[in-house]
Amino acid sequence: GQQLNQSPQSMFIQEGEDVSMNCTSSSIFNTWLWYKQDPGEGPVLLIALYKAGELTSNGRLTAQFGITRKDSFLNISASIPSDVGIYFCAGQLGGSQGNLIFGKGTKLSVKP
Amino acid sequence: DTGVSQNPRHKITKRGQNVTFRCDPISEHNRLYWYRQTLGQGPEFLTYFQNEAQLEKSRLLSDRFSAERPKGSFSTLEIQRTEQGDSAMYLCASSLTGGWYEQYFGPGTRLTVT
Numbered sequence: 001g002q003q004l005n006q007s008p009q010s011m012f013i014q015e016g017e018d019v020s021m022n023c024t025s026s027s028i029f030n031t032w033l034w035y036k037q038d039p040g041e042g043p044v045l046l047i048a049l050y051k052a053g054e055l056t057s058n059g060r061l062t063a064q065f066g067i068t069r070k071d072s073f074l075n076i077s078a079s080i081p082s083d084v085g086i087y088f089c090a091g092q093l094g095g096s097q098g099n100l101i102f103g104k105g106t107k108l109s110v111k112p
Numbered sequence: 113d114t115g116v117s118q119n120p121r122h123k124i125t126k127r128g129q130n131v132t133f134r135c136d137p138i139s140e141h142n143r144l145y146w147y148r149q150t151l152g153q154g155p156e157f158l159t160y161f162q163n164e165a166q167l168e169k170s171r172l173l174s175d176r177f178s179a180e181r182p183k184g185s186f187s188t189l190e191i192q193r194t195e196q197g198d199s200a201m202y203l204c205a206s207s208l209t210g211g212w213y214e215q216y217f218g219p220g221t222r223l224t225v226t
Contacts, residue, residue, distance in 0.1 A: 004154075006154075031213045033213070033214065033215070035217075040219075040220075040222070041219050041220070042116075042118075042203050042205075042217035042218050042219045042220045043155065043203070043217045044217070045214060045215070045216060045217075048213070048214045088154050088155075090154070090155075092213045098143060098145070098160060098207065098213050098215075099145065099157040099160055099168060099170075100145075100155075100157065100213070100215060101157070102154025102155050102156070103154055104152070104153055104154050105152075105153075105154055
């Protein structure tokens with residue numbers, strides 16, 4: 001099936017640091033979404049992107065829809081402890097009926 | 113708007129038993145999706161409904177799985193003759209139609225098959 005390559009798989013943050021993660025695919029996507037998931041809970045929608053090149057912010061989060069439509073980036077500025085969790089990218093292929101394809105996630109943890 | 117709700121939150125069953133999960137979408141959303149998530153992976157699409165019509169099913173949805181949305185509101189997902197490999201988090205999401213694909217997820221049902 002279709003795959004989204006999400007990186008990094010995990011990262012450690014110190015409060016105040018900026019964080020970057022990305023998703024790439026060999027296929028063209030019409031929509032990119034970014035979710036955050038806490039343990040034992042469902043994913044929570046953070047940002048939705050609908051146009052190639054689009055840059056959208058939600059508070060300290062900024063995401064971009066890649067020009068090639070095959071990638072997307074999420075940046076978190078000035079991280080805080082509650083940013084800890086697993087971040088997923090998800091894409092919707094052109095011609096599909098709305099089902100999302102998810103990456104494997106980036107796990108954000110706090111540096112000891 | 114109370115969000116997407118799912119019941120039960122946790123289910124432990126013995127192999128071979130049947131289980132049924134329920135999802136109540138956001139009230140004005142006419143699309144409803146089921147996903148399955150195993151440990152360390154992202155959610156994987158199973159099936160989706162637009163109103164009461166089931167429009168797409170993944171190859172992951174074996175014959176032992178059946179989903180319904182009889183009145184276009186809540187949905188149920190039934191697994192017959194459960195197997196240990198069915199142990200996973202089952203997630204429900206809902207969205208509007210019209211080209212907007214922002215899917216909002218419920219808290220999930222964690223299934224453990226012993």
